[in-house]
Amino acid sequence: MALSFARSAQLQQRAEGFLPGGVDSPVRAFRAVGGHPPFVERAEGAYLFDADGNRFVDMFGSWGPMLLGHAFPPAVAAIREAAGKSASFGASTAAEADLAELVQRCYPSVQKMRFVSSGTEACMSAIRVARGFTGRNFIIKFEGCYHGHADALLVKAGSGIATFGIPGSAGVPAETVMHTLALPYNDLAAVEAAFAAHPDQIACVILEPVVGNAGTILPEPGYLKGLREITWKHGALLIFDEVMVGFRLAAGGAQEFFAEEIGGLPDLTTLGKIVGGGLPVGVFGGRADVMDCLAPLGPVYQAGTLSGNPLAMAAGIATLSAILEGQAEIYPKLEETTTAIVEGVAKLAAQEGIAMTTNMVGSMFTWFFTPQRVTDFASAATSDTAMFARFHRGMLERGVWLPPSQYEAAFVSAAHGEVEVELVLEAAKGALKAAVS
Numbered sequence: 024m025a026l027s028f029a030r031s032a033q034l035q036q037r038a039e040g041f042l043p044g045g046v047d048s049p050v051r052a053f054r055a056v057g058g059h060p061p062f063v064e065r066a067e068g069a070y071l072f073d074a075d076g077n078r079f080v081d082m083f084g085s086w087g088p089m090l091l092g093h094a095f096p097p098a099v100a101a102i103r104e105a106a107g108k109s110a111s112f113g114a115s116t117a118a119e120a121d122l123a124e125l126v127q128r129c130y131p132s133v134q135k136m137r138f139v140s141s142g143t144e145a146c147m148s149a150i151r152v153a154r155g156f157t158g159r160n161f162i163i164k165f166e167g168c169y170h171g172h173a174d175a176l177l178v179k180a181g182s183g184i185a186t187f188g189i190p191g192s193a194g195v196p197a198e199t200v201m202h203t204l205a206l207p208y209n210d211l212a213a214v215e216a217a218f219a220a221h222p223d224q225i226a227c228v229i230l231e232p233v234v235g236n237a238g239t240i241l242p243e244p245g246y247l248k249g250l251r252e253i254t255w256k257h258g259a260l261l262i263f264d265e266v267m268v269g270f271r272l273a274a275g276g277a278q279e280f281f282a283e284e285i286g287g288l289p290d291l292t293t294l295g296k297i298v299g300g301g302l303p304v305g306v307f308g309g310r311a312d313v314m315d316c317l318a319p320l321g322p323v324y325q326a327g328t329l330s331g332n333p334l335a336m337a338a339g340i341a342t343l344s345a346i347l348e349g350q351a352e353i354y355p356k357l358e359e360t361t362t363a364i365v366e367g368v369a370k371l372a373a374q375e376g377i378a379m380t381t382n383m384v385g386s387m388f389t390w391f392f393t394p395q396r397v398t399d400f401a402s403a404a405t406s407d408t409a410m411f412a413r414f415h416r417g418m419l420e421r422g423v424w425l426p427p428s429q430y431e432a433a434f435v436s437a438a439h440g441e442v443e444v445e446l447v448l449e450a451a452k453g454a455l456k457a458a459v460s
């Protein structure tokens with residue numbers, strides 16, 4: 024049963040000669056869990072296939088984008104067709120407004136938007152337009168929330184930053200982050216105090232409405248509503264970073280999923296991952312009066328050679344069209360599959376006497392190896408990461424590929440079904456036993 028990773032090990036060694044750590048994004052190197060990261064050759068539906076001929080049930084979905092499963096046929100066809108017409112023009116195409124219209128059908132709060140090429144760019148640009156619109160410098164973010172790797176946002180930033188246990192990043196001057204206030208998540212009093220300490224100086228509050236980048240952490244009842252009210256009161260913009268949860272919790276993401284509880288819409292929203300169907304796309308958008316501050320209409324500069332790229336727009340249109348059409352079936356099925364996996368593994372962990380806290384919403388979840396309730400970064404950090412690493416390794420060896428860090432969310436796709444649930448539970452039975460012994 025033992026899988027061979029020999030070819031991947033060779034490829035990793037070769038890559039390390041050219042790329043720092045052999046990777047283009049740090050968590051891919053598996054440093055937090057050990058072992059050799061498999062090199063992927065192709066993927067289809069719920070499965071990844073590696074260079075050694077191993078097959079894995081994919082439980083991280085390219086870190087979120089592959090909601091509909093890998094090589095989703097309508098997206099593949101749309102990309103092929105677009106590629107035949109040239110990969111980029113640097114001029115406007117009808118596809119940009121086509122995708123924008125689909126985004127707006129999902130997200131009515133996004134009255135105007137701009138396409139960029141990553142979630143990082145989307146968040147960085149949303150912050151700039153918020154500062155430009157309000158004429159204020161300070162921003163509030165939350166510990167464990169990741170908004171991409173722009174300088175001002177790399178403060179207590181979750182994801183790889185949490186995985187490697189570093190407070191921020193070298194190469195970011197203190198002057199660059201002096202206007203970034205990083206507060207604990209799920210703590211409205213901290214937000215009130217920050218506004219009191221910096222009257223009329225805070226441009227915006229940016230958050231992941233469900234945190235995915237410290238592992239999955241849900242907003243406590245009243246938290247999102249409270250943030251909406253505080254920002255209204257102080258004339259600051261509320262920015263929902265839905266790069267991960269957009270189109271995942273519902274077609275309209277967190278602001279649809281939590282609509283009743285929030286009782287208002289965010290001023291700006293950032294999107295990425297699913298909106299590009301696996302191609303590099305980010306979106307920032309929201310209130311028209313705010314977005315119209317952007318050049319060429321206003322004084323806030325933002326640009327991109329490959330922004331609105333025709334291949335990316337084609338993949339996005341195919342993906343969002345399928346989501347809008349199938350949402351009534353897609354989301355209940357995702358939740359059903361995810362519940363079966365999450366509850367099944369929780370039961371197995373209990374049988375082994377392993378302390379585990381599961382946070383789940385829709386089709387995203389995290390198994391935290393801690394007996395504590397996880398409601399913020401500090402409680403997430405009580406997890407036994409060595410146990411997680413052993414569990415991860417055991418799952419991989421049994422053909423299930425989890426995100427390679429305790430501080431990342433796992434994802435289920437619409438291509439996952441009963442067969443994959445069984446495969447995951449079977450693997451978990453062995454991996455949990457191996458992790459305790």
Ligand SMILES: *Cc1c(COP(=O)(O)O)cnc(C)c1O
Pocket residue numbers: 140141142143144146169170171172231235236264265266267295296305
């Ligand atoms: C992934 C992610 C980003 C960054 O997106 P990239 O495309 O990796 O730059 C920003 N915010 C959230 C919430 C994310 O999950």
